[in-house]
Amino acid sequence: QSALTQPASVSGSPGQSITISCTGTSSDIGGYNYVSWYQQHPGKAPKLMIYDVSNRPSGVSLRFSGSKSGNTASLTISGLQAEDEADYYCTSYTSSNTLFFGTGTKVTVL
């Protein structure tokens, strides 16, 4: 395996909540609490939104939250706003001492 599986796209209306899943295996997501989430707007460098499954870096909105169950991690965006429209990627540390990125999810605000 070389990548974690994410849905290609997720959409929601302003104010709604959406959840992006990130599925791996027991050798990555299921084995470690080193899951992070990144937001990338077109033409921009990615931004760290969540680290170590559920921790928010300073300055990141409380509307973003992370969780994990078994081999699947999730990013929830509450109170969806137009500025949240972007690509989102998960990452996880692996038993091979490497990092995997997810396949990426395009979030569309309707």
Add this chain to the structure above:
Amino acid sequence: EVQLVESGGVGVQPGGSLRLSCAASGFIFADNAMHWVRQAPGKGLEWVSVISWDGGRTSYADSVKGRFTISRDNSKNSLFLQMNSLRAEDTALYYCAKGLFSTVTSPFDYWGQGTLVTVSS
């Protein structure tokens, strides 16, 4: 203010070599792990390599293992990526990323703007 400035990206023929550099400022460089991440045009992100705060531990993606070497010079606040035996599939924007912590498990809390590597005959 944390700044990461990559350089060294150019066009190169398959089988060629390149050395990327990343100049860091605005934080204590020796305190943090550093990563290289790449993004092929129109594609997703791919982690390439990480080096611990002191250079004592490194790790590579399978796709570059044996061809790429990561290194750092803490006295010059600089990160490097030596890329050998380049292939067309190595064509990408290469980002330097700062680790939030000192260890190789660290997520990336700051990113540069990237340097473009194009491998083509």
